[in-house]
Amino acid sequence: MTGARPALRPDLAVIASHVRPGARVLDVGCGEGELMAVLRESGCDARGLEIDPVLVERCVARGLSVVQGDADRDLADYPDKAFDYAILSQTLQTAARPDRMLDDLLRVGRQAFVSFPNFAHWRTRAALMFGGRMPVTRSIPVTWYETQNIHHMTVTDFRELVSAMGVRCERAWYFTGTRPVGAAAANLLAEHAVFELSR
Template sequence: MNDQALLGLRPDLRIIADHVAAGSRALDIGCGDGALMAALRDHAGVDARGIEIDATNVASAVARGLSVVQGDADVDLVGYPSGAFDYAILSQTLQTTRAPDKVLDELLRIGAKAFVSFPNFAYWRVRASLLWGGRMPVTRTLPVAWYATPNIHHLTIDDFRAFLKERGIVTEGAWFLNGDRLTSEWAANFRAEHAVFLIRR
């Protein structure tokens, strides 16, 4: 996808958009207002569908002419047929689900491959906030106080890698972000604020 098509997308969404094959079928779970779906549709000819829990976001996505339904990743993915999509996408949503292990199973049942992005709770600024301040961190990527955050599962890059290994899930690609910039895999669990993984069975 050309650089112009990626303008305005969140950094993790830019990575995903750049690695979804043109003309493929994709389901974006927790698609927000449909920004990624619109970019995939308009610039890569992707047959993009979405599911989103927030009614206002659903209305915004539908207003863009996107095929989005209101639904909850924890309960509604079972209604999708196996192998219906080339890609299932879960961006910045895994840590908000009640049963992330089951949601990941559904992603890999529905899609041949899955993109998963999440904030890294082992990032050094998060660690420092807990160590020196003794309080749950509020950062640029975790901007909401503990009592209002939708994040109910606090995972790290190393947690996710271990989860994949235990279940025999293959990592096809992994990207690590510090702010808006890619950072190397070296010490990513300490140095990266977010991670993006491309996985398959």
Template sequence: MSLRPDLAIIARNIAPGSRVLDVGCGDGALMAALRDESRADARGMEIDPGNVAACVARGLSAIQGDADIDLADYPPHAFDYAILSQTLQTTHRPDKVLDELLRIGRKAFVSFPNFAHWRVRLSLLWGGRMPVTRLLPVAWYETPNIHHVTIGDFRALVAARGITVERAWFLAGDHEIAHAAANLRAEHAVFLLSR
């Protein structure tokens, strides 16, 4: 099974044998890849009970939980990596969730759709409507996204909170692109963070 491009980047950059918490793990695709290919001790937290059941059916360790509330239950540095993929923009307090990720994980991977991508900007400029794209596939009234974060916004947030960006990857379609003008050109961003 092929991983989504942001998850493939994360999987390639997790050290073998690491302890990993995948927050918003979905059906467990990343956890399964980490377990099978990197011998990682991968655990998951997912808000949707159907996805938790899918993880358990794959032999994965996953619990039902809410990133806004339940990360506080984990002890400091319980994991080598905490992962939040395509979930940051759905949390009520992304700033607090980032703090929790870096409290429970020595490092954190965060990926999110970039709402400053040129197609999003054009949709708003020419059509005057919130866009529906491959990465933002539902209408504004159906979306779980409650924060419209851009790469520029995210960089400002982590700088203000004293968080170090160790690496960043930017995707246009399914391909990595250069960092130049990423806020305009990238549809999706992946950051590796530490304190």
């Protein structure tokens, strides 16, 4: 008897529910391949790009099509519009140049999904204001010297970036834990954001 598949993170669940069955998908920074496995079940041709060789090995052991690579460099090698969807979940804030990575993401995919932690969440603000230290919170779970996050962006920052780049925001979702948050208060109340983009 096999155990039930673990529930996807809220951002990945939203993405999985909005990717068309049978689509060609590139999951950039795919981790252990949780999203790819779900997409494969819906008939998608899901491919992954992951920098961590241990995670690549785990994906391959699960029968997933993943290559090791650095998205900051290697996305440039993919042809234009090779995928229906390009996905970047909880990775943009680790990119050397998030704007260039978004450009490549939208070049490679006809549409893109991007999710990231919101560094303007009220807990993060409170930790800085009252503790005077870089926060360790549920959405930012490691100390400043251990984190891979090199760009601390907010929901408002991201909206302004895509607008300046001429990118269309098709839809957006915001969460605190697993609970949805309304768009009006997302910059203050959301721990994580998910955007569906096109150009």
